[in-house]
Amino acid sequence: MIANDRRIRVALLGHGTVGAEVARLLDEQAGELAARVGAPLELAGIAVRRPDKHPDLPRHLVTADAAGLVDSDVDVVVELIGGIEPVRGWLLSALQKGKSVVTANKALLAEHSAELAEAADAAGADLYFEAAVAGAIPLLRPLRESLAGDRITRVMGIVNGTTNYILSAMDATGAGYAETLDEASRLGYAEADPTADVDGYDAASKAAILASLAFHTRVTAADVHREGIAGVSASDIVAAKVLGRTVKLLAICERVTDADGGESVSARVHPVMIPRGHQLAGVNGAFNAVYVEADAAGELMFYGQGAGGAPTASAVLGDLVAVARNRVLGGRGPRESAHAALPIRSMGxxxxxxxxxxxxxxxxxxxxxxxxxxxxxxxxxxxxxxxxxxxxxxxxxxxxxxxxxxxxxxxxxxxxxxxxxxxxxxxxxxxxx
Amino acid sequence: MIANDRRIRVALLGHGTVGAEVARLLDEQAGELAARVGAPLELAGIAVRRPDKHPDLPRHLVTADAAGLVDSDVDVVVELIGGIEPVRGWLLSALQKGKSVVTANKALLAEHSAELAEAADAAGADLYFEAAVAGAIPLLRPLRESLAGDRITRVMGIVNGTTNYILSAMDATGAGYAETLDEASRLGYAEADPTADVDGYDAASKAAILASLAFHTRVTAADVHREGIAGVSASDIVAAKVLGRTVKLLAICERVTDADGGESVSARVHPVMIPRGHQLAGVNGAFNAVYVEADAAGELMFYGQGAGGAPTASAVLGDLVAVARNRVLGGRGPRESAHAALPIRSMGxxxxxxxxxxxxxxxxxxxxxxxxxxxxxxxxxxxxxxxxxxxxxxxxxxxxxxxxxxxxxxxxxxxxxxxxxxxxxxxxxxxxx
Structure with missing residues (x-):
């Protein structure tokens, strides 16, 4: 059924923690991946900002010209650079030319997924992004596919490891926010500039992606009400403890039904007290977990590592196998599903x-x-x-x-x-x- | 891209708890499903053993002739009858004719999945069975697809709700096994003949399916070492409590590496003591949960309802949407992956x-x-x-x-x-x- 000389050529944009792991697994698992895909995956090039900083990479693969690599004879573009520009232009260009895209770029998707999805649909290309939310946890594929015949009412989860680490530590030690953040930075659990995490921007991007998939409605980061954890005090933690609760930063996406039966979508990120017996209360440190409620399926929970090179690379490779298989067999993955187009409910x-x-x-x-x-x-x-x-x-x-x-x-x-x-x-x- | 008159005709075999729910959702969610699939799903017929027992169903849809319905002009066969024969023959016939099959039949898959998968591959048809293991929990799709680029080392889970209910109740009340089983039967948590559940046959079928997917090796129910819960005594529960543990019936599938580096697969079902702090220890009553460990992804857990009409129907519909989409778009889902063909390790x-x-x-x-x-x-x-x-x-x-x-x-x-x-x-x- 498959011509023997068919290869799937992969462009890798970025060679940081995740990108390096993806390149390693592409090499190590080459036989396994070829068996799954039905054709070998060939790494066609690796775009990095400064090739001279990567002396260990094969010279013939490394390039500083990401746009050129995307434009070359490749079938799939794997984007692990992050940020909006210039990545948005590269991925749009790839999709417009019918190349499939696998990305972990939550910020880009939370702003521009409509534009990217439309380009993908127009050209019949795949756009996959499992690694953009909750790292290694297979979450988006279940939402897009396994629950495709169900009606999701709520998605609620711990989707940022840094803030979960800080809140877990505050709960364990009784220390205040500033002190715990310092400690987290020292231990490498928080970035030098922790704004995206502690102010909830990262979680808000993920909430936008989750709400879009769960409710078939375009939800962008700007639609998500956002409060970070800087305002969580030692007193809050104590108050929670007294009542048998703990404090978590949650992304909450809900289908809200009005008194008149009309539906709308609420998407928000803020600190929450939950009972210590709740399944999400036991999710500590850098782990992620997401609760999903659907009419027929009932309550589901997905748990695992939300970040890190290898876990994120696992999610990227799962997507890469899927889009490569689709190219070999001539199929297509799920398209954007925004047909419900529900109104967004304000936080108030x-x-x-x-x-x-x-x-x-x-x-x-x-x-x-x-x-x-x-x-x-x-x-x-x-x-x-x-x-x-x-x-x-x-x-x-x-x-x-x-x-x-x-x-x-x-x-x-x-x-x-x-x-x-x-x-x-x-x-x-x-x-x- | 899609001809407007294209419909996907669905044959439904069985109209019990799950079948009735599938039929209901096919009707209620018709618009939604058509949007996801790209074409309407049309219920072409419902095969039941005794049509006179289903006076509420539309006469033109009901038939006692399952083989005839499968042979008629349908695209997809959804099988929710259970048991090996005569179902095996019907599904083989459907697959051989290029019709896709969605089934929740764990006993059949645990015995005959090789034969069914080969028929599906030969004809280019899809064989999906998410509902066969852990009901509503999206578990097989992540194993088959999300982790397709990873190396799974272990799958361990609570996959039988009846035995979990009984063990949870024994733990809570201190009562013995026989007494608790009687109570479970009275409350409807155990079947009149509970053998398949309490002796571990149901869990062993699921272990065979999970091990096959996780390790790319054909594993049948006969390969699974099986011990039920009838031997679990009140003394065992007390002994576990004293040590801060609890007793669960687990399906355990492991990749075992020998001293000389050779790999084999161990699949087994038996009662186990696990620490009360373990994530699986908190899974009580009729819920299911499955732990997965993979080289890159690390630890993952999936939790949800393992049985019941609506939860199982949710999984069936997710599969139905996938196979129907593949028919509309001309793609194919993942095939059987048995290329590793690892030896099975004996329990000893x-x-x-x-x-x-x-x-x-x-x-x-x-x-x-x-x-x-x-x-x-x-x-x-x-x-x-x-x-x-x-x-x-x-x-x-x-x-x-x-x-x-x-x-x-x-x-x-x-x-x-x-x-x-x-x-x-x-x-x-x-x-x-």
Missing amino acids: QTPTRYHISLDVADRAGVLAQVAQVFAVHDVSIAAVRQRDRHSTASLVIVTHSAPDAALRATVDEISRLDVVHEVVSVMRVEGED | QTPTRYHISLDVADRAGVLAQVAQVFAVHDVSIAAVRQRDRHSTASLVIVTHSAPDAALRATVDEISRLDVVHEVVSVMRVEGED
């Missing part, structure tokens, strides 16, 4: 639940006064816990679900009450009834 | 670790005598715990890894020692260093 209108921990005056009538503020904003209280502490008392409130804007307004107003000495901790809660 | 030669709990005479020299038996069989002891109890003492031993046959022989010989009053519990351990 998204239903959430708050945990609020207050230091209040220790006298009668305080709870009544606080509760009145909730009532005014039409926010229902699920649980209250009060404790005396000399002249002040501690008041912990967990709300029922209400629009986030109403919850924020409630907290604002409560913080201005005379009887409230301090708002010790405010955080959203998930994963409990 | 498979390295395992034992937990052994003994009641022994309370006098000096007993441990020395017991330890001597281990030494004779070349089995190394990892940990010993001794406790006095009046005239007898309790001795708990956990071994290092050794060939299972040597471990069994050790236990046999120890049980015959005069100083050993009773072998209270013997069980393999997994998941710890």
